[in-house]
Amino acid sequence: MSYDKVKQAKNISVGTKKVTKIVEQGKAVEVFVSKDADPRLTINLVTLCTQKGVPITYVDSMKMLGKACGIEVGAAVAAVVNE
Numbered sequence: 834m835s836y837d838k839v840k841q842a843k844n845i846s847v848g849t850k851k852v853t854k855i856v857e858q859g860k861a862v863e864v865f866v867s868k869d870a871d872p873r874l875t876i877n878l879v880t881l882c883t884q885k886g887v888p889i890t891y892v893d894s895m896k897m898l899g900k901a902c903g904i905e906v907g908a909a910v911a912a913v914v915n916e
Contacts, residue, residue: 835890839865839901844914847902849874852912856881861912863888867895870909878910887912 839845846855855861856878864882866875868891882889892898895907902911 835865835892836897836901838863838890838913839898839911842913844916845902846912846914847899847904847908847910849878849910852910853878853881855912855914856885856887859885860914860916861885861887862915863890863913865890865892865898865911865913867891867898867907867909868893869895874909 846852852864864887866879866889879889895909898911899906899908902908
């Protein structure tokens with residue numbers, strides 16, 4: 834499952850602003866977007882990922898994505914970072 838990819842990743846970035854910056858720098862390997870996140874938060878990032886050719890994986894729950902990232906709150910987006 835997609836959450837396992839996040840858990841196993843050595844470098845992850847969480848949050849719309851951080852992930853957007855990582856994608857712009859060309860360091861994102863894959864971006865995870867929660868389906869239950871507010872589209873106003875994610876639409877620009879999804880567009881940017883499409884332009885940059887970064888694969889997007891949609892996951893069901895912000896709560897589960899946050900948990901997979903090791904944080905105690907929900908996460909709208911997360912990225913696996915190649916550094």
